[in-house]
Each structure stands twice: as C-alpha cells, then as structure tokens.
Amino acid sequence: MAAVSKLLADLPGILSASLDKYPKTVQDLKKPRILARLLITFAVLNALRKFKTNRDSMLNPLFRSEQAITNRYFHPLSHIPSTPNIVSIADKDAVREILVTSDFPKSEIHEGLELYNQHNLFSSRNKDFHKNRRRLVAPAFGLQYLRSLEPVMHDCIHVLIRKIDEILEDPRSVKKGTKILPKGQINVCSFMNRLSLDIIGETAFGQSFQMVRDDSHPIPRQMAKTLKRSMQQTFNPWMRWFLPLDYSFLRFGAERVKVRREAGEQGKRADLLQFLIDAQANERANGNGETGNEYEDMIAGKLTDRAVETEAIVFLIAGSETSSTAMTNTLMYLVKNPRTLNRLVRELDQATANNPIGALPTYDQVRNLPYLTACINESMRLRPVAATGLPREVTEDTVMGGYNIPKGTIVLANIPSLHWNKEYFPRPTEFIPERWIPDESAFPLIQDFTFYPFSAGTRNCVGKNFAMMEMRLILATILTTYDIEYVPYQRDDYVQFITTALATESYIIKMSKRL
Numbered sequence: 001m002a003a004v005s006k007l008l009a010d011l012p013g014i015l016s017a018s019l020d021k022y023p024k025t026v027q028d029l030k031k032p033r034i035l036a037r038l039l040i041t042f043a044v045l046n047a048l049r050k051f052k053t054n055r056d057s058m059l060n061p062l063f064r065s066e067q068a069i070t071n072r073y074f075h076p077l078s079h080i081p082s083t084p085n086i087v088s089i090a091d092k093d094a095v096r097e098i099l100v101t102s103d104f105p106k107s108e109i110h111e112g113l114e115l116y117n118q119h120n121l122f123s124s125r126n127k128d129f130h131k132n133r134r135r136l137v138a139p140a141f142g143l144q145y146l147r148s149l150e151p152v153m154h155d156c157i158h159v160l161i162r163k164i165d166e167i168l169e170d171p172r173s174v175k176k177g178t179k180i181l182p183k184g185q186i187n188v189c190s191f192m193n194r195l196s197l198d199i200i201g202e203t204a205f206g207q208s209f210q211m212v213r214d215d216s217h218p219i220p221r222q223m224a225k226t227l228k229r230s231m232q233q234t235f236n237p238w239m240r241w242f243l244p245l246d247y248s249f250l251r252f253g254a255e256r257v258k259v260r261r262e263a264g265e266q267g268k269r270a271d272l273l274q275f276l277i278d279a280q281a282n283e284r285a286n287g288n289g290e291t292g293n294e295y296e297d298m299i300a301g302k303l304t305d306r307a308v309e310t311e312a313i314v315f316l317i318a319g320s321e322t323s324s325t326a327m328t329n330t331l332m333y334l335v336k337n338p339r340t341l342n343r344l345v346r347e348l349d350q351a352t353a354n355n356p357i358g359a360l361p362t363y364d365q366v367r368n369l370p371y372l373t374a375c376i377n378e379s380m381r382l383r384p385v386a387a388t389g390l391p392r393e394v395t396e397d398t399v400m401g402g403y404n405i406p407k408g409t410i411v412l413a414n415i416p417s418l419h420w421n422k423e424y425f426p427r428p429t430e431f432i433p434e435r436w437i438p439d440e441s442a443f444p445l446i447q448d449f450t451f452y453p454f455s456a457g458t459r460n461c462v463g464k465n466f467a468m469m470e471m472r473l474i475l476a477t478i479l480t481t482y483d484i485e486y487v488p489y490q491r492d493d494y495v496q497f498i499t500t501a502l503a504t505e506s507y508i509i510k511m512s513k514r515l
C-alpha cells in the first residue's frame, strides 16, 4: 500500500518530467503537472467506482440499480486476456462441428449484450438457461403464430408506399435536415432500416416507432448509439473511462409492457409481446412460474416480468438491422444485375396477377416463389449479416480439422469465408441466384452445411421465419409497385458493430411508380 501511495505521489513528477523536456516558462512547467494530477484523480475515482459496481454485481448477480442499467462501468469483458486466443475456421465440416455437433457455447463477447445484468436468449452462455428460455420463446416464431402478424406487417408496408410516393412527388418532403435527393431517387438503406424498426416496434411492443413517417423517434437512435459504443469499447477498453453507456432505452421496453398489461383483455392483440405475456401467465397458471429467488429463476429461464421486457428488447436489437441490411443488399444486387431483376419482377407479377389495384402481395402468394428465395439467399451468401463470424468457446481440449485446439480457445465460425469459398460456390463473388435452383444451375448441387446466414444448431436464429416472411413481403411489394434502377458512383462497403450495415448508412436507387 505504501509503495502504491508513493508511486501515486511521484507520478505527476514522472509524467510532467517527460512532458517538460523543453519547458519555456514557469507557466508551461506547471501545466503538465496540473494535467497529470487531474488525470490521476480521474483514474482513481473511476477505479473506485468500477470496483464498487463490480463488487455489487458479484454480491448480487441480479444487480439492477438504475446505475447498472444506465451507466455500466463494469463491463464483462474487462478481464479479457490481451493475448490472442482466437482461431478463425472456414472449413465446412469444422464449422458444422462448432455450431451443431459439439454445439460449443457462445463466447464471452456475447455477454456484452446482457441487459439488466441478466441472461437473455441472445446473450446467454449458460446452456440450461438457454434451453429453458428458448422452449418458452420459440413458439412465437412458429409459422402458425407468424401468420397472425401479416396484417401488422402490411400496415407498416402501406405507410412505406405512401411515404415513397410522397417523396417521388416532392423530393423535399423528407424530414427537415435530411439530404434532399434528386427527384426519383430514394435512399433504400434508410427506408429499409426505418421500416424494419416500425415492424419490430409493432410486433414486439405493440407500437410502431413511426420511423418511416417521421424518422424522429429517439429510442432506435439511442439504442443504436449505445450498442455501437458498447462494441467499440469491447475492442478499445480505454473508451469505457470516458464514454459511459446509456441504457435508458430499456425503460421504453418496461413502459410498453406495463401499458399492455394495464390494458387487460381489451388491449390484447396477436403479436410477439402478447405471446411473451401469455406464456408467462401460462407458466404461472401451471405452477411453473417464478419461485421468488431471482437468481434461480433467471438460471431456470423463467419468464419473470423483467425477462418479458428484456426479450422484447432483444427482438428489437436482433430483428431490425439484420433484416433491413439483408433487404438493402438484395435491392442493391438486383439493380446492379438488371437481367436478374427482370426475371424476379416477372415471377412476382405472375404470382400477384389477380390482385386488385393497390392490394399488397400476400404471404401465401410469395412464400414459395423459387426465384425470390434464390435472390434473398444469394444476397445473404455474398453479404452474411454475421460478417465477422460467429465466436464460440471450446470447452475441452479438442482436435478440429487435424489441429489441436486447447480448451478456452475462441473458435470463430467464419461464415463469410465459407460462403465465398469457390470449392463450395463456384464464381463466388458473382450474384447468381440460379445456383439455388437445382434444375437451372450451371454448377454442382450446393452441398449441405456450406450456407449459414441464420447460423445453425441450438443457437440458430429464432427469428428466421419472421425475417424471411418480412423480407419476402417487402421486396415483393417494392418490386410490384415500382420500377427500380441503379444509380452509379456510390459507396457500398459495409461495417459491423453488432450486425452488419452499410458504412455510409445510405444506398440510393432510382424509383418510379409502375403503370
């Protein structure tokens, strides 16, 4: 202790000595000393605060004071070792082993998505918890239940069509402060993002964010900022000292659940939130509800009130940018490949030929269209949402692809490399939807376990059916309502924080109403 206090006392001198190499005046000499003192005070205060939060969360695993929610000084990755222990794997058999056969648990990095310091379906590494929670939540994404969401999705898509029409008519009718594009041009990246937020808002919280209409709801923006910053902090831990994370968007989830509960029988509607509330009520009625021991309830995956709020927020995080990026990418590949675009439009026109004017394509009309599915698959092959791969932790010494992998190693199922491997996908960088249609493909049949846009095994995407339904409905509507065309000279590179998105958050295409 004495040595530490001596070091602290000497530090300003040590720091300022290096800064003072060429002091000019007495004032110049003092400045670095003051700065050094300030920095040390700041560091000590933060260390104390971090220690306290750490201690609190160790004493109570469900530590959930307002401070823990809104200002997480303790980050689960703060003790990650600095030596690299990650192996990136793109061999199809090894990837299958990681995700399916051995079903290795998710890596520590996923804990960055723990909310209220509790496990949730996406973040948890605890297999028992995950099994129990997934059993409760998965039926919400069954095809039967999803069908009841079609009218909600249609309502949101109608708003999109109205908004696009408005902008095509008058390009200045965008939100104040947004760049006004030349007449006939639409930023589809922005609209796909806003539409998927509205849909998940409606289905997971019973309320659209009205992002398509107004683009001004604070919650999506605040959430995106926090998650982005959280990922930046994972790789640059020093940022935690200066930029605390703002988790106040969690309150939105809590408020929406409260509103729904208070509305009682009359407020019931068929959506994901109602499913969670009903599942909780069923568990309680069957005597399988919470025991009152918060920690045990969490590990057992019980649907506590907090769990209902958290899972709804998880749907918002996992189910918005993912679908919107996949749709933007598909539109981007289509405008760059007019022959493919024409063929898809023909398929959609045929499927919806009997629709009255203005009616949107229905799920029944689009769910089995081979070319539409092929185009979506091909775009997710070229640009998988998990662009940096899926990290898993090896729980015992193992041999994979002839290599010894010691316990504790992070194995990264490198999905993009797998998808771009010419052994599995000839002419891998080209957008060729025909490769997904066995009768038409010029290539050998696509092998099993080479395509993982939604991952695989126990941790595969629970929202896959939801996403496919949403993407089919939206793409079919856009392509049967508008002619679309490529706009040259724009960036289309992408970045990944939690999921993948276009770096510029913009992709512009020409649109005109079809006659």
Ligand code: HEM
Binding pocket: 121, 122, 134, 314, 315, 318, 319, 320, 322, 323, 326, 385, 386, 390, 391, 452, 453, 454, 455, 458, 459, 460, 461, 462, 463, 464, 466, 467
């Ligand atoms: C095109 C759209 C989507 C893609 C490509 C996608 C992809 C993925 C992938 C690759 C994973 C595994 C992540 C990992 O192992 O680290 C995953 C998990 C998950 N996704 Fe999706 N997703 C999409 C849409 C959705 C939607 C719409 C929802 C919800 C409404 C959703 C909810 C989830 C959840 C809750 C998990 C965690 C499942 C578990 O661990 O049991 N996703 N998704």
